[in-house]
Amino acid sequence: MEPAEQRIHKRFRVRENSYVTLGGRVSKLGQIVDISQGGLSFRYIDIGERPNSSLKVKLSIKHNNGFKLEDIPFKTIYDLRATKEFPFSSTRIRRRGGRFVALSQEQISGLEYVIQNYTTSEA
Numbered sequence: 001m002e003p004a005e006q007r008i009h010k011r012f013r014v015r016e017n018s019y020v021t022l023g024g025r026v027s028k029l030g031q032i033v034d035i036s037q038g039g040l041s042f043r044y045i046d047i048g049e050r051p052n053s054s055l056k057v058k059l060s061i062k063h064n065n066g067f068k069l070e071d072i073p074f075k076t077i078y079d080l081r082a083t084k085e086f087p088f089s090s091t092r093i094r095r096r097g098g099r100f101v102a103l104s105q106e107q108i109s110g111l112e113y114v115i116q117n118y119t120t121s122e123a
Helices: 105-118
Strands: 012-014 018-022 028-035 039-046 054-061 067-081 092-100 119-122
Touching: 012 105, 018 039, 028 105, 039 067, 054 105, 067 105, 105 119
Parallel strands: none
Antiparallel strands: 012 028, 012 119, 018 028, 018 054, 028 039, 039 092, 054 067, 067 092
8 A cells, every 4th residue: 555645736857957955064966856845856876974854955957047046944754765776886876855844935936936947847
């Protein structure tokens, strides 16, 4: 039996060259997989050190003129080993998903802009 879908917002696939940077003492870069008004998921290289579950993230879109949205409060819901990894390589990829928390009106507007201008389809 599969768990019931708990998302409130529709998820959208983002175009290539869309990244998230995790804040804190250890800065990590991940590739965004999908995004919604409520949260996002991304892939990152596992170097054995997990970022905090609650942190601030920065979205960086490198498509066309690009776009940045910084200091977005983010709470991790899951952090799993990705099923698709590089064959014949010791590189491990993880997928992390979570929700945005306590967004300002400016951040909400920025997320709406990203979804309208930098996504390709519903996930």
